[in-house]
Amino acid sequence: MTTSVQHQDLVSVQWLHQALANNAQDNLVVLDATSFMPGVDRSPEQELIEQRIPRARFFDFNNKLAAPDTDLPHMLPSAEQFSLEVSKLGISNDTHVVIYDSLGMFSAPRGWWMFKTMGHNNVSILDGGLPAWIEAGLELESGELESIVPTVFNAQLQSEWVIDAEHLNELLTDNNVAVIDARPRARFLGSVKEPRKGIRSGHMPNAKNLPFGDLLDNGHFIALSEIKAKFDALSAPEQRLIFSCGSGVTACILALAANLIGRKVLTVYDGSWTEWGATECYPVVNKDS
Template sequence: MAEPLSPIVSSAWLAAHREDADLVILDASAYMPMERRDGREEFLRARIPGARFLDVDEVADIESDLPHMLPSPARFARQVAALGLHNHQRIVIYDQKGLFSAARGWWLFKVFGHDAVAVLDGGLPKWRAEDGVIEAGEPAPVEVGRFQPAFRASRVRGLGDMLANLKSGSALVLDARSPERYAGTVAEPRPGLRSGHIPGSRSLPFQALLNADHTYKPQAVLQRLFIEQGVGADSDVVVSCGSGLTACVLALGLELAGFSPASVYDGSWSEWGAQPDGVAPLRTGFEP
């Protein structure tokens, strides 16, 4: 088993430990379609030395019509083994935007039973601002690893779970999208989706958890933000967003705040917003 690792690490910590024999650094950058940027191409232009690229659109269920859905345990094991990963290693994940898709990478490893995983607080921008070393070009090849997953079903929810929750109300649903998207006052960035939110869900934009430099706010502030949305010590919390990326920022934030692990609605609005209203109802405006 790998040594324990805090959920987030600083640039200073990573600079001191990045050459540790059991530490692997992953760039899990992903962009929205309208951004017209490619995470892998930018990884080749500038990355933390020794980093490997974790493509969240490939370490995914590629047969699904929905973006970067959770892969099967077997596919996950093959994909991360191809990156040279083993169960005994510690993993630090970052992204090029600061803190956007890195949390999705963190959640993937958590889902498949690997707890020695952390997110670089502030990501590549913070690393560069603190004079961290950068390299470019094709990364050095790695030997295929061996990773044995241990699937945690409690960390993920599907459409059926969310429909059942409309009746039971047993789980508190937090929506990480912008207030405008939650309220349905703007069109969704992905074509063909309805606007609004899952009935009963609460709005907590992922940016509210972050400082201007894309690091997480202090624990006391995170606790207050979640408590204001109804999160308690024993709450069953499900987090959602547009496609399952920034929901994971909330999931990581909940753990940093000291709450129980959340579940991620993997299909998120890409799935819910594509359903007929009779199947998956929606609301607009803000929940009372």
């Protein structure tokens, strides 16, 4: 599923190519938000230097755009920190931000969710990411990034987009809420170990499982009708949806997909299973329960 409509949450490589070719698109900024799973010996920033969509800048949500005072990975920063770092990327509150990653559709939606959470709705994901751009035979850029002229971005935290563990724990039995876990089925059931050490296996009580890969086909979203059917099987249209995953990255794929089909109240549990599974006071259901 792709779209060529400007300023929607999902845009095609054809749309982006045309927009970059149009000199009037001075308010467009392209961000590479590539991030890899723990243990993968690859540097997204180095790979950006080697190969990128023209004019792309690096959206570093693992370091510069992550809360500093926590052991949890890439937690949402404060609005002040987000404003500072996004301003350094040459983004203002009037900028149309288009985000991609080098895996097709993996970590880019995390960037989309962060902008939404900070009150910036003029943000899109590139459907199919860098692989789709390359497959289309479109121009690539390499070498060191050009210097960026800073601008002013003012973030305004939209609290309904994010939730912490304590608040989520209170909502697990609320019929107005559906908690949906994006991890693969085996991890959700607790039949395999978690990739991070010291994390219990299993899932939250009453949580549903929708593996993020079930929504994708070769880095593109499947048809909206198919996405809707998957969400309708797990939740009612009026329910608030709270998404979790391993560390708050692929949960954002589900949030984006739900947004595409018109679901309204969407929340990501930022700490996700890395926090929940490591904190003994929070309940866990697994194959041994």
